Every structure is written in structure tokens, then in C-alpha cells.
Amino acid sequence: MTKESIEKLARKLAESVPEGLRAVREDLEKNFQSVLQSGIGKLDLVSREEFEIQEAVLARTREKLQALESRLKVLESSKPAVKKKTARKKTAKKKP
Numbered sequence: 001m002t003k004e005s006i007e008k009l010a011r012k013l014a015e016s017v018p019e020g021l022r023a024v025r026e027d028l029e030k031n032f033q034s035v036l037q038s039g040i041g042k043l044d045l046v047s048r049e050e051f052e053i054q055e056a057v058l059a060r061t062r063e064k065l066q067a068l069e070s071r072l073k074v075l076e077s078s079k080p081a082v083k084k085k086t087a088r089k090k091t092a093k094k095k096p
Helices: 002-016 019-042 048-078
Strands: none
Touching: 002 019
């Protein structure tokens, strides 16, 4: 959020104050700005630029995953199924 948008929001909040409190409007507007900046500063936000970079990385990763899934499907369909033989052990019975 830009400084201008915070100032605009603080101004709107100050303008919504009832008529009886208009005398302290400037102080309220400054306090609103301070509270908004502090609250936004505590949020774990990324810039639009960083968001768009990560969005592009994710899109490329998805494309690669789809390509690998397609290749795997082709490879699986071209090879005959291999059955695993399980070896059975004969256990000798002990004589009493």
C-alpha cells in the first residue's frame, strides 16, 4: 500500500468523524495514518514485483511438471509391464 493511499484512507476516516469532533480532525487524521502504517508494516506482505516474479516461476514449474508427466505416461505405456516374482522360502520342519 502506497503512502498516498494510506493518506487518502486516513483522510476519509477523519472526514467520517461526527461534527462535534471536527475540531480534532487533523490530529485524528495523523493518528489514523500512524495506526494504518504501523498495522500494514506488521503484515507479511510482498511487493507487486516480487509477487509477479513468483507467479511466473510457478507457471514455468507447472509447465515443466506437465511435460514430465506426459513423458512418464509415454514411457509407462511403451514398456511392457514387469512382474516381480517373489521368492518363497521353504522352511524345514524340525523333527522332535
